[in-house]
Amino acid sequence: xxxxxxxxxxxxxxxxxxxxxxxxxxxxxxxxxxxxxxxxxx
Amino acid sequence: xxxxxxxxxxxxxxxxxxxxxxxxxxxxxxxxxxxxxxxxxxxxxxxxxxxxxxxxxxxxxxxxxxxxxxxxxxxxxxxxxxxxxxxxxxxxxxxxxxxxxxxxxxxxxxxxxxxxxxxxxxxxxxxxxxxxxxxxxxxxxxxxxxxxxxxxxxxxxxxxxxxxxxxxxxxxxxxxxxxxxxxxxxxxxxxxxxxxxxxxxxxxxxxxxxxxxxxxxxxxxxxxxxxxxxxxxxxxxxxxxxxxxxxxxxxxxxxxxxxxxxx
Numbered sequence: 014x015x016x017x018x019x020x021x022x023x024x025x026x027x028x029x030x031x032x033x034x035x036x037x038x039x040x041x042x043x044x045x046x047x048x049x050x051x052x053x054x055x
Numbered sequence: 056x057x058x059x060x061x062x063x064x065x066x067x068x069x070x071x072x073x074x075x076x077x078x079x080x081x082x083x084x085x086x087x088x089x090x091x092x093x094x095x096x097x098x099x100x101x102x103x104x105x106x107x108x109x110x111x112x113x114x115x116x117x118x119x120x121x122x123x124x125x126x127x128x129x130x131x132x133x134x135x136x137x138x139x140x141x142x143x144x145x146x147x148x149x150x151x152x153x154x155x156x157x158x159x160x161x162x163x164x165x166x167x168x169x170x171x172x173x174x175x176x177x178x179x180x181x182x183x184x185x186x187x188x189x190x191x192x193x194x195x196x197x198x199x200x201x202x203x204x205x206x207x208x209x210x211x212x213x214x215x216x217x218x219x220x221x222x223x224x225x226x227x228x229x230x231x232x233x234x235x236x237x238x239x240x241x242x243x244x245x246x247x248x249x250x251x252x253x254x255x256x257x258x259x260x261x262x263x264x265x266x267x268x269x270x271x272x273x274x275x276x277x278x279x280x281x282x283x284x285x286x287x288x289x290x291x292x293x294x295x296x297x298x299x300x301x302x303x304x305x306x307x308x309x310x311x312x313x314x315x316x317x318x
Contacts, residue, residue: 021176022180025176025177025180026180026181028177030181033177033178033180033181034089034177034178036174036177037174037175037176037177037178037179038174038178039174040170040171040173040174040177041093041096041171041174041175041178042096043167043170043174044149044153044167044168044170044171044174045093045096045097045126045145045148045149045152045167045171045174046096046097046099048149048152048153048156048157048159048164048167049096049097049098049099049100049103049122049152049156049157050099051153051157051158051159052099052100052103052115052118052119052152052156052157052158053099053100053102053103053106055157055158
């Protein structure tokens with residue numbers, strides 16, 4: 014199997030830009046903003 | 056038609072060139088919203104800080120502080136173009152904030168850290184990565200400024216015995232070798248001996264070349280050679296005096312610091 018096809022860079026680059034931005038914002042909301050809100054309202 | 060096809064190809068090539076130019080122009084530090092947006096995801100931690108201070112909850116306070124500080128540092132790294140390092144650091148910040156400030160169980164906090172890292176990678180994947188800073192050149196790679204003078208001295212010593220006034224030439228060359236040896240031991244003083252290297256040593260080399268070519272030595276040459284030897288010895292003693300003075304200053308400074316620390 015070609016090693017390059019497994020590279021995370023290639024995988025990320027293969028996603029269209031709008032989807033990438035949306036996914037990035039969504040993941041950051043889930044993994045950074047949500048725990049911070051939990052810390053505030055706990 | 057052929058000319059139409061050629062016109063189209065030309066237009067396409069020009070567009071490609073313009074595209075490459077645009078790409079070059081975007082290289083360099085990044086101060087875009089995608090970088091500075093990242094710490095803003097942690098704004099609730101900013102409000103959480105006073106709450107934790109009032110509650111006196113150390114662990115949560117440390118988590119909030121680490122989350123804010125590391126995420127800001129990660130954004131600063133990314134603004135310098137160190138995209139991958141910044142993404143990793145932001146993941147660490149998110150994991151620590153989740154684990155310490157929000158009190159989420161460690162395995163889930165680690166997973167959230169990885170999620171944040173991947174989120175940053177997705178968000179900033181098309182931003183250019185800065186070249187890593189070049190490694191400092193090793194000391195040995197520096198050009199040795201004494202190679203030339205050493206070669207000249209070797210030439211003089213090899214040729215002098217066959218020439219008129221050979222012993223005087225050898226004496227001057229010996230005195231100059233002393234200076235070169237001193238400079239090898241203390242390369243920092245090289246600038247003080249630049250004139251000596253440029254004028255005296257070069258002069259002696261030319262004298263040797265002329266004598267070798269068959270020139271008759273003028274009457275003033277012996278005294279000149281004596282002067283050259285004396286000048287080299289003087290320079291050597293001056294270099295030693297300068298070293299001694301530097302040591303003297305160092306001793307005084309150290310003694311003064313010691314005295315202040317004891318007081």
